[in-house]
Amino acid sequence: MYKLVKRWPVWVSVFLLMLLFPSACLAAQFTYKVRAGDSLYKIAQRYGTTVNLLKTVNHLRSNLIYPGQTLVIKTKSSSSAAASKKAVSNNNKTTNSSTNRTISRAALNSGEVSRSDFDLLARLITAEAGGEPYQAQLAVGAVVMNRVKSSLFPDTIRAVIYQVDNGHYQFTPVMNGWINRPATDQARQAASEVLAGKDPTNGALYFYSQGITNKFLLSRPVCFTAGNMVFTR
Structure with a gap:
C-alpha cells in the first residue's frame, strides 16, 4: 500500500528558498560615483559584476566613463551585500563635497573631480588638439594639470x-570662443587619463604649433612632440 506524500505548493518552496538563501536569490543594486582613474573593467572587478552588465544597466553605448558620473551597479553573486557595503564606504569619500567643486591641487591629490571641470578640460583638449594624434591630446591635458600643480600658475583647472596674464589669454580657444564647443569622446578619454596621472610630456608647462615665431616659447627646452605640436618646460 502506497503512502501519500504531501507536496508543497511551488510558491511556498520559492519563499523558503529566499528566506534561507537571500544572497543567492537577490542581486544587490546601488549607485557609484566614478572617480579619476576608474574604468568599467576596474569597477566590474571591484564589485563582482561584468562590463556588459554595467553597460546594459546604465544604457552605455561605449566603455567611456568620466569622473563625477553616477553609475548603477548591479551585482550578480552571493557577495552582493559585501559589494554594497564597500560601495557605500567608497562613495562616502566623494559625495560629501559639492558636485560643482573646482579641482584644486588638494583635490587632485585626493582624486576628487567635478563634472564641470572635467568637461572644461575635455573641451580645451578638443579645441586645442582635436585634429591632432591622441598623444597630442593627452599632452595638452597634461600641460593643464602640470600648471595646476605648479606654483607658477593658478591652482585650479578653471583658473588655469x-x-x-598681462592682457594675454593663455589658451587661444578661450579668446576665440572655441572653448565652448562640445568635447569629443576621444578628448573626454584623454581628460580622464590625465586626471588619473597620465603625462606623456614628463612635466611640460607650455605648447605651441610648429612654425610659430614667439621667441619666449621657442626658447623653452622641448620635452615632447606629437603631430604638429611641440611641448616645452
Missing part, C-alpha cells in the same frame, strides 16, 4: 584655463 581662463588665466589672462
